[in-house]
Amino acid sequence: MKWRDRKQSTNVDDRRNSSGGGSRRGLPSIGTIMFLLPMIKPLLKSKLGLAVVGIGAVAYFSGFNPLSSLTGGGAKPANEAADNEQAAFMKTVMADTEAVWGKVFAQAGERYPAPQLVLYRGGTSSGCGPAQSGMGPFYCPSDSKVYVDLAFFDDLKNTHGAGGDFAQAYVLAHEIGHHIQNMEGTLDKVQQAKRRVSGGKENQLQVMVELQADCYAGIWANQAQKQFKMLEAGDLEEALTAAASIGDDRLQEKAQGFAIPHTFTHGSSKQRVEWFSRGVKTGMMRDCNTFAVR
Numbered sequence: 001m002k003w004r005d006r007k008q009s010t011n012v013d014d015r016r017n018s019s020g021g022g023s024r025r026g027l028p029s030i031g032t033i034m035f036l037l038p039m040i041k042p043l044l045k046s047k048l049g050l051a052v053v054g055i056g057a058v059a060y061f062s063g064f065n066p067l068s069s070l071t072g073g074g075a076k077p078a079n080e081a082a083d084n085e086q087a088a089f090m091k092t093v094m095a096d097t098e099a100v101w102g103k104v105f106a107q108a109g110e111r112y113p114a115p116q117l118v119l120y121r122g123g124t125s126s127g128c129g130p131a132q133s134g135m136g137p138f139y140c141p142s143d144s145k146v147y148v149d150l151a152f153f154d155d156l157k158n159t160h161g162a163g164g165d166f167a168q169a170y171v172l173a174h175e176i177g178h179h180i181q182n183m184e185g186t187l188d189k190v191q192q193a194k195r196r197v198s199g200g201k202e203n204q205l206q207v208m209v210e211l212q213a214d215c216y217a218g219i220w221a222n223q224a225q226k227q228f229k230m231l232e233a234g235d236l237e238e239a240l241t242a243a244a245s246i247g248d249d250r251l252q253e254k255a256q257g258f259a260i261p262h263t264f265t266h267g268s269s270k271q272r273v274e275w276f277s278r279g280v281k282t283g284m285m286r287d288c289n290t291f292a293v294r
C-alpha cells in the first residue's frame with residue numbers, strides 16, 4: 001500500500017509507552033479465562049497448586065501479566081523503529097478512513113463524527129472495560145474509540161498467515177465499520193433484537209453485524225483507491241487472506257479440529273471474503289445490508 005509521505009490522522013491516542021505497565025487491572029476477559037482454565041484445573045487439586053494460582057492472581061491484579069511470557073503481551077517491541085513505523089501506518093490509514101467516510105456522510109448531507117484511534121501494547125483501559133493483549137482490535141461504542149494492540153498484527157502474520165500492510169489496513173477499516181454502524185443506530189437495534197431472541201439466534205445477528213463491517217471495510221478500500229490511488233499489486237489479496245484467516249470456521253477448526261456453525265459470531269471465511277469483496281466491488285452502502293440476506 002502506498003502510504004508514506006501522506007497525511008496522518010491527529011485523532012489518535014498513542015498509549016504504546018504507557019500501556020501494559022503497572023496500572024491495576026480489571027477482571028480478565030472471557031478469552032483469557034478460557035485460555036487459562038486447562039492449566040489452572042490441575043493446580044487446584046493440591047496446596048502447592050493453589051498457592052501458585054493465588055500468587056498469579058495477586059500479580060495480575062497488581063499490574064503484572066503472568067501470561068506475558070506465553071503470549072508476548074505487554075512486552076516492548078524488539079525494534080522500536082519498526083514499531084513507530086507501524087504506528088505511523090495506522091495513523092495514515094486512519095486519516096484515509098476519515099477522508100472516505102467524511103465524504104460519504106457529506107454526500108448524504110450529514111457530518112461524519114470520526115472515532116478516535118487508541119494504539120497500545122499489552123493493556124489499557126477503555127469505555128467498555130479493560131483492553132488486554134490477546135483480545136484483538138475492537139470498537140467500543142461507549143466511548144466511540146477503536147482500540148488496537150499493535151502486537152495483534154504479529155499474531156495475524158505468524159499464527160494466521162495473514163501478513164502485509166493491507167491486511168492490517170483491512171482490520172482497522174473493519175473496526176471503523178462498527179463505528180459507522182453505531183452512527184447509523186444499527187448496533188443499538190441489534191442489541192435490542194438480541195434480547196428478544198434465543199436458541200443461538202443472538203449469534204446469527206452478531207454475524208450479520210460483523211459481515212456488514214467487512215462490507216464497509218470494502219467500501220473504504222474502494223473509495224480510498226479513488227481518492228488516493230494507494231493500492232499496489234497484491235494488496236487486495238492480503239486483505240482477502242486476512243478475512244479468510246479469521247473466519248469462525250477456520251479459527252474453530254484450528255483450535256479444536258472442527259467447526260460448530262451455530263456458535264459463529266463473525267461469519268465463515270467464505271462469508272467474510274464475499275462481503276468484503278462486495279464492498280470493494282460496488283463501493284455503495286446500500287449493497288452492504290447483510291440483515292436483508294436470508
